[in-house]
Amino acid sequence: MxxxxxxxxxxxxxxxxxxxxxxxxxxxxxxxxxxxxxxxxxxxxxxxxxxxxxxxxxxxxxxxxxxxxxxxxxxxxxxxxxxxxxxxxxxEPPGSPARYETRTGDNHHHAYCINCGMIEDVACAVGDTPCLTPSEDHGMKLLSAEVVYRGICPQCQEDMTNGTTAK
Structure with missing residues (x-):
């Protein structure tokens, strides 16, 4: 390809x-x-x-x-x-240095824990590139979309519930 x-x-x-x-x-x-x-x-x-x-x-x-x-x-x-x-x-996750991976060519996304910085791969939301349909493409042939889901991972949620903090 x-x-x-x-x-x-x-x-x-x-x-x-x-x-x-x-x-x-x-x-x-x-x-x-x-x-x-x-x-x-x-x-x-x-x-x-x-x-x-x-x-x-x-x-x-x-x-x-x-x-x-x-x-x-x-x-x-x-x-x-x-x-x-x-x-x-x-x-480039928010507030973090650039990250690298060998998983390429599938337009997957990432979930980023705002508390501890853990990053997980997230499959494409739709399954077709570019995953998201913009309201305007400005005449460009769009090839991919970059999405970073920001949240709190299960371990940090548990730590917060128990009153402990992330490492």
Whole structure:
């Protein structure tokens, strides 16, 4: 599937029961998107896959377990490039740094706990891109909609009921 002449990733990797893509699958996707297969790109993909909804700094820490000398800037550049080619998606919860995940191409949304910051994936409200029909499209061919549901997660609700606070 293409979007703006970029091949969009086909794996929904953060869904329950989804298998972890192999290095060969990551390499194939990189090549299909016109990118060289490098240990830095593979390490960032593995880190984002292992920690869905992680910040760039979280990703740096995870990647450094495999590539201890990689620079922060290198991880940021790889994340930006992987986002550009659609192998990684980026979203920005309110009041929080950008988050990254390998679940792409399905236009899912996110539920964000305003108390503890927990983030959960939410399937598309309608099932068709762009999920929401705007009152005006201004002549644009709309490709996606970004929705962040803000709320209070079950654990924080329980903590509030019991008079305790989130960690």
């Amino acid at each position: 293409t979007q703006n002449n970029v091949i969009v990733g086909f794996m929904e990797t953060t869904q329950t029961g989804a298998s972890h893509p192999s290095q060969q699958e990551w390499a194939q996707q990189l090549r299909l998107n016109g990118r060289r297969v490098t240990k830095q790109r593979l390490a960032v993909l593995d880190a984002v896959e292992a920690m869905p909804h992680a910040t760039a700094d979280d990703t740096v820490r995870q990647v450094r377990q495999v590539l201890p000398k990689i620079s922060v800037q290198s991880v940021y550049v790889v994340l930006a490039d992987l986002t550009t080619i659609g192998m990684v998606s980026k979203f």
